[in-house]
Amino acid sequence: MSSQSIANEPQTSSEPKAAQTPRPVELLAPAGCYASLQAAIDAGADSVYFGLAQLNMRARSRRSFHLKDLEEIMSRCHDAGVRGYLTLNTLLYDHDLKLCFALLEEAAKQKVDAVIASDMACILKARELGLEVHLSTQLSVSNYQSFKFYAQFCDRIVLARELNLSMIRKIHQQIQADDLRGPSGRPVEIEAFAHGALCIAVSGRCGMSLYTDNASANRGACTQNCRKEYKVIDQESGKELMVDNNFIMSPNDICTIDFLDQVLEAGVHTLKLEGRGRAPEYVATVVAAYRKGIDAIQASTFTPELVSELQQDLEKVYNRGLSSGYYLGREQGWSAAYGNKSTRQKIQAGRVTHYYAKIGVAEITATGPIKSGQEFLIIGDTSGVVSGTLPELRLDDSTTVDEVKSGQVFSIKVDAKVRQNDKFFLHLSHAGSARI
Structure with a gap:
């Protein structure tokens, strides 16, 4: 079956026709273990994303799910009225496809709400099985023409993390002008990272740990070389060269809480919170803060006082310092020190x-x-x-x-x-x- 015929097939869906209309703003939370999953649900997430086995970008995490957990994960999600998304967004080699397809078949059986993917073999198989597809940031979609191409396969696209709000707004305006719709019949949705770790590499596509440790970041095995301190040494003289920032490859975490209204106004439908490798209390705190922020924006009560309160809450949990990332067109902030800067x-x-x-x-x-x-x-x-x-x-x-x-x-x-x-x-x- 050709990719074009698969792309044009009507997608099998358990949702009623009313779901073809745009959904409200969605708060998407990370779930790396059962405690985090429950914390996300209890704190007000609309959806959660999780990985299974080794084919996700947190494959090395000590907080990880396996195939046998899928039924329980989806049961908890659907009992709470929360959507569950399976992340299968690593670089896939030929020998990975058997496992990838087995995971997708089980995902269809357990009524996973969508698959987050970046490899076309995975995307096409998911579509063949009637699974909704969300395109991962790993493909670094940075312009409308690329967005439009992938819309034939995907109902949602996670934009490259390097875009600013002006760029996102332009893509959203073009989606509206063209009435661009995905396989489900809904307008194609924009997803963007609202909070959490930011990688020095383009949309997280880094080869450094593969070079140093034969551990591919693009296959979920990142050793986080960029978070370490390095010395630059002149090989001829042996002198160490001074670098003005000891952690020049370790950006601050993204935090959009103080301009969250601008993010939503730019056309972002889904606010993605990074953190499948972080602790359950991190998930609980971050989800609760952004839930309050979204609700306040919708109720026209998003005040500087509330922002200050939520900012303090976010600083209490794990972070490498917080900055606006690339969204406001400002110079990127750097961690300047190793590890955690939380206030608690x-x-x-x-x-x-x-x-x-x-x-x-x-x-x-x-x-x-x-x-x-x-x-x-x-x-x-x-x-x-x-x-x-x-x-x-x-x-x-x-x-x-x-x-x-x-x-x-x-x-x-x-x-x-x-x-x-x-x-x-x-x-x-x-x-x-x-x-x-």
Whole structure:
């Protein structure tokens, strides 16, 4: 079957005809593990994206799903009214296609809502199976003519990360002028990264770790060479040359919260949050912040005061410093230091040993000193992320105390259901993050 005949086939869809009209703004969250998946759902994501096996751009992540998890992932998503997207966007060799097609067939069976892909073999097979396709940023679509070409295969295109808002707005205007529609019959949607890590390479297509470690970033095995500090040495004299920035290949993370209204006005339909390799509390915090931002824009209550509040929330979780990326046409910000610049850090201080559902109380065994008034997190595969501030701590004999020691068992009220063996963390102040 030719690519043209596949591209022109009517796409099989379980959605009613009403779905052919444009969808509202969509908040798309990362899910690298069950706790992050649940956190994204609970925090207000409209959709989540996840990878399976080794054919996704986070294949080396310690937080990773496998094929056997797909049924559970989609069940959780659809039970909550959330769409689930399978990411299959790595560089594919011939020997990868058997696995790729098997994943796609299982995706169709489990009613995955869309596949995020960049390789045409994957795209054509997904279309053959009636799966909606979203084109990955890995293809670096940077102009309308390329966008229009891929629209015959895809209902959504994730634009190159290097575009500014003016460029995105122009593409959106041309989509409207041409009434450009994808295989589903809906206008083709623009997706763009709203928050998270930014790679020094064009739309993440980097060959550095392949060169140094035989680990291809384009096959999900990036060793993150660009996040390290390097010395430049004159080979003749042995002298080290001074570089004005010690982390010249490590950009700040993207943060669009303070100009989110401009991003949406430019025609971005889907706000993509990066972070499948990051912790569940990162997902919970970032999704909640952008959910509040989107809702405020739609309610005409998007104020500088709210932006400041949300900005502070975003700085509390993992980041390499925050900047506007390329969207506003400003000079790119650089991390200038290794690793995390969040204003808070978490330490494990206990484990849930029981939950009393009727009274909403969690029993916790402490593994370190804990004081009332401290901020806490409870994280579990089914519970997601439950957070709050510790009230008085109640011991087994019903007495209340302000502090417990390692080994003691205490109880607290929690706002949501938690489960036995969920991990209990304290949130502590950390070195501050800066807006650049």
